[in-house]
Amino acid sequence: MILAFQTDLTGRIRQTVSEAFGVTLGEILVQTTPRLDLGDMALPLAFDLAKKIGRKPRDIAQELAPRLASVAGIARAEVAGGGFINLYLDRSAFTRRLASFVSAPPAPERRDGRVIVEHTSINPNKAAHIGHVRNSILGDTFVRLLQARGHEVLTQNYIDDTGVQVADVIVGFERLEKKSLADIRALDARFDYYCWDLYARVFEWYGEDRERKALQAATLHAIEKHEGPTAQLGEYVAARIVRAHIATMARLDIGYDLLVRESDILRQHFWAKAFELLKETKAIHFEEEGKAKGCWVLGMSGSEDGLDENKIIVRSNGTVTYTGKDIAYQLWKLGKLGLDFRYRRHEDSTPARPLWSSTSGAADEGAPHFGTGASLVFNVIDVGQSYPQRVVKAGVAAVAGPDAAEGTRHLGYEKVVLSKATAKELGYEVDEDAGVVKVSGRRGLGVKADDLIDALEAKAANEIATRDPERVAKDREKAARDIAVGALRYFMLRFSRNRIITFDMEEALAFTGETGPYIQNSVVRAKSILAKVSAEGHDLQALLRRAADKDLLGSWLATEEGSSAWSLFLAMARTEEAIETAVRTEEPSVMTRHAFQIAQAFHGYYQNPAHTVLRAETEDLRAVRVLVVDLFVRHTTDVAGLLGIPIPDRM
RNA sequence: GCGCCCCUAGCUCAAUUGGAUAGAGCAACAGACUACGAAUCUGUAGGUUGGAGGUUCGAAUCCUCCGGGGCGCACCA
Structure with missing residues (x-):
């Protein structure tokens, strides 16, 4: 409710200053005071004004203060420090205004243009870990904040179902375990956990014999071609893991509107279209010689960030890099590609939270049109991907212009590492010299999201039991779930995005203090x-x-x-x-x-x-x-x- | 080598983007349940904001240099 109040206030200030000094002010900063007894709001505007009209800040403030005191809602105004004007509000009037605002909060004013937020986007080959949890909580919370500001938001989760990480697990199933699709279907263990271990085992297995690594490329190729038993296996495994991820995130009250599968980007020929556009606009060129001979590269030298680099988009063997696919996807998000997916209802869709998926099969009747384009796109991706994100932005700028590039935002965040104590607790070998321990999917090193949530729930249930022994079990479990979610979401959000979070189990489990x-x-x-x-x-x-x-x-x-x-x-x-x-x-x-x-x-x-x-x-x-x-x-x-x-x- | 990020109380982090006496939580110490549940509250102590210069009414914040740590700069994703 304060924004409308401040708009009124700054309007009056602008008018008063204009009358008194004949100066038109730009942005008027309204700050808080260091202590409440100094007033409720502080105006540092006399400092700026001093430069403009060549008088002492304090004198200006002295002259302005009495005039501002007569503004509605202001009880009195005082000059403090070197020239701050401190405002004391009419507490009674302000409180009554607050009370009506709080008891009937007005809907936010709708803003034009749709906003897309992409978050989660976990490789569908193993269980989600704490790093992914940071991504999803950050993205989901940002969605809520955008909506509170009146934006229409479309939340997407990108599924890289044709990537090497999936291929690695398929190698594990086919070669290491010699399992058929039927065998895998019959597995009744926690599938995402099973794959977590299998993925780590595959890398050990690769390490024993260098020849085996060739299987990775062959498997990836089979998956991309979308033919034969290996491709079927890949599709099944990715889909099942995605459902596990959705279930994990649902525990934290995180959901999506749309899943976009990379396989559909390939099969709808998004890249071919984007390739044409990139060539037409001369954003990329064919390299005749040098290191990148035979490749199509995106020149970054003309871009705003002044990077004098080239990035290969199409390899000399004619295949497109991930960055190239990402440019196509980003152009689609902005509605600049001229193509759209078909859509089907996902298995985990509910009436309360409809969930759609891209598809290369038949479209469901009544499916929404998601491809109409957004004016703002936020990609929640860890900060390690800053460089490829800049390349994507440069590609978008070349094809769709500077406005589209400006609407392409990388919501980056630093990684989550493990404290030494927590790594030891989990039974990992820890280098004594290291301060922290990095998670590594390849080594199976990390804290699984569900394990963490389980631990939080158990601890909360325990706390409740000691405080309130009479409490029935069912009621206790519900409260424990809420507390676990509250603790984890707060913990992941309280750090600035560019801060590396050193995850310590004891700290994350804390329920007292700033939690x-x-x-x-x-x-x-x-x-x-x-x-x-x-x-x-x-x-x-x-x-x-x-x-x-x-x-x-x-x-x-x-x-x-x-x-x-x-x-x-x-x-x-x-x-x-x-x-x-x-x-x-x-x-x-x-x-x-x-x-x-x-x-x-x-x-x-x-x-x-x-x-x-x-x-x-x-x-x-x-x-x-x-x-x-x-x-x-x-x-x-x-x-x-x-x-x-x-x-x-x-x- | 080039680019980006980080360095603030013993620890983990803030500081309204250049504003007033740099603030919280944890840990420590001293207190408060015969009080709407103490997952709380009150108080004490804790700082040359990595270092040195500079810019100005004013610098943790901007500039330059130096030191320490992390990440990126793939025909991987």
């Missing part, structure tokens, strides 16, 4: 207060109406208790701003900190025994306290929802 469960706990407590007040015969609605009185609120907010509540109100009002910042800076961690700050403000308020609702000295006090708790519950449930953090009934 998801801290936020969940604050809301659960608040809800239990409301339930109790209601159970004692108080009418919550009547109390809320009573609290809405302007004078009652005004005088109470001036008290010490009111100030404590005020800091909470102000924090809640800033949610809109936090969402805007998180989306603009493409940094979801902004939101976790914001949520934590709100929860912390509430804990600070309600923990004070002098602020008890049940034993309130007067009905007026009970009324305003109910207002605090009620607003907090409603609002924080929504904020947690933006982070994908569920609120259990009890915990």
